[in-house]
Amino acid sequence: MTGRAQGCTVLHVDMDAFFASVEVRRRPELAGTPVIVGGAGNRGVVTSATYEARRYGVHAAMPTARALRLCPTATVLPGDLALYAEVSRSVMALFRAITPLVEPLSLDEAFLDVAGAGRRLGDAAEIGEYLRARVFDEQGITCSVGVASSKFVAKLASTSAKPDGLRIVRPAEVMDFLHPLPVGALWGVGPKTEEQLLRLGLRTVGDLAHVPAKTLQRALGHASGGHLHELAWGRDPRRVVPDEPEKSAGHEETFGTDVDDPEVIHRELLLLSERTAGRLRSGGWLARTVSIKVRFADFATITRSRTLDVPTDVGQELYDTARSLFDALGLDRARIRLVGVRAERLVEAGSAPQQLELGAREHGRRDAELAADRAARRFGAGAVRPATLLHRVGRPGGSGLTSADPLSRAPRNRGGRPVVRHPEE
DNA sequence: TCTGGGGTCCTGTAACCT
């Protein structure tokens, strides 16, 4: 490939303040004002904020109450994941019209490998500009694009181009681009690791690059240390992979106020198990392992898991295991803030061994749940549910974008980013 | 100022198998 992006075939496209931008598109009177998308309840956090709100120090994951103290004039919206997913679907379709090598990382970002598209559409930078224009024309929102020879550098490039920009980092420019960045800019360096690196006197990526890999591995562990050292020298051999299989699926919910009643917890575990099982069935997966998560009032969090004899996608079986794991904790009315149920070690439904001895009974339960799935598709989610869930108390609070929304079920990719796939299609 | 919900990956430890 020739031209100004010579040697670059990887694009990272990232929507600017995605959820908030979609909201502003829907309500043009909010353009140019601070807008926050997120939970408004006492335990809600910010999911997305316009750049006008960010100027006040508002950022994602910040408690909404605190965001409002920083920026009292902000408009807080609960969010509409179905709408965001629809926009995302259109944008990803646009990407796939350019190249089949599209790796979605979440609803609002994706890697593209355009090595094969160059002859038709120009070099990677021209393709990036073309995509930015098309996204704006078709969706009325802006995005930023990073162009580089590796995923990791392309991602950092798009971040540095934000908002509404495009940045090219040619192979010969990688070190000049990377080494002045703070260590926290590296993928995989969060607050804890950053603190550790700062204690070692390592402030920039350049500092980190000039420390022997062995030293980093001693400080951060073998895998992380080695990985960061490679990244600091711009080495990232990962390819753009269009379809990664799912590894787990689950749901969790924070109660509006802490709960100490085991009956309420049991009901919540049942609801979360049913939801998780529905996800498994719609995706054609069975789970080999069930895990639960319990977060106490003081935010201390524990997990417990158990591997099943036979993989399942039946809500009642997930629940039986989840409940037994919870009861085994032997909690004496501890105050609990959150519970979660997760299905792990997924296998394709067709490839797993079938339940033999208990066949008749288990099939009956599964058939009932499949019938409930059909009813839900026809009459809406929640049309059929276990009797114990008909009168739920201790309603969960938290984010406005609750997991009750079917579209928050978008499966995720490595690193926990949602992948745009829609089970109800 | 009090921390959502959806994920993946890594590490340490214990148990188990050969």
Next chain:
DNA sequence: TCTGAGGTTACAGGACCC
């Protein structure tokens, strides 16, 4: 039969990402 080494798997916790 006992013991130990080494590999694999399960489990729990933590860090990280969006």
